[in-house]
Structures are given as structure tokens and as C-alpha cells.
Amino acid sequence: KSSKQTCGTCSLLHQCTQSKNHQKVVTRHIWQEYVEEVEHLRHHKDVKPIYAKRKETIERVFADAKEKHGMRWTTLRGLKKLSMQAMLTFASMNLKKIANWTWQDPKTV
Structure with missing residues (x-):
């Protein structure tokens, strides 16, 4: 003021x-200065290549969860039930990823 x-x-x-x-x-x-700091770091020359890979890694996982594993809609209600569904979904996605790695090169796993 x-x-x-x-x-x-x-x-x-x-x-x-x-x-x-x-x-x-x-x-x-109350956290505006932290938001500004994150925005500043996001545009730093060392971080830009890492941030560009986000669309290939993190965002792709959530897109696959929505499109291929039924996370777009749910019939469940309540935080506990939704948490259970999300954990099972991501566990199955991790198992699929491990299976693909093992199938491609069984010596490394």
C-alpha cells in the first residue's frame, strides 16, 4: 500500500x-517471488534443452495414461479410490516399460 x-x-x-x-x-x-524465480530459471540457457525434453518424457506419460489407460474419465469417487486407480495405472505403465526394456536388451536389466 x-x-x-x-x-x-x-x-x-x-x-x-x-x-x-x-x-x-x-x-x-504470497509465493509470487518463487514463481518469478522459476520463470527466470526456465529461460536460462542451461535449462532450455532439458525443458525441451519434457514434452517427450513427462508429458508423454500423462498423454498415454489418458489415451491408453483410461485416465481421461473415471467412475470412481473419493480421493482414496482415485489414488488407487492412479497408482495401479502408473504401476502397469512402469511394468510395460520394464518389459519393453527387457525385450529389447535382456543383458542390461
Whole structure:
């Protein structure tokens, strides 16, 4: 919040705020500085190649879960039941991934 006394005598008050008490209020989320730091790091030259791989790794897993494993809709209700479904889905996806690795090169696993 700005000072009422300082803003009340300012010649640029009409450009800054239209409030009747001549006070400018800027609201920021409590974690806004962390959000800004993450956004800054995301555009760093060392992180850009890693962030570009996200669409091939992380996002693909969730897309496969939605399209191939029924995670687009659910008939279950409640956090416990949905957590169970998600854990079983991702466990089965991990088993499929391990099976594919073993099938391709059985010596490394």
C-alpha cells in the first residue's frame, strides 16, 4: 500500500489510481517471488534443452495414461479410490516399460 499523504499531493495521482482515499494497493500472491524465480530459471540457457525434453518424457506419460489407460474419465469417487486407480495405472505403465526394456536388451536389466 502506498502512503496516503504522499499520494494525496502527487500530480500524477489520476494516472496511478482512481481510489477515493488516494492510496495505491498492489496485491501479490504470497509465493509470487518463487514463481518469478522459476520463470527466470526456465529461460536460462542451461535449462532450455532439458525443458525441451519434457514434452517427450513427462508429458508423454500423462498423454498415454489418458489415451491408453483410461485416465481421461473415471467412475470412481473419493480421493482414496482415485489414488488407487492412479497408482495401479502408473504401476502397469512402469511394468510395460520394464518389459519393453527387457525385450529389447535382456543383458542390461
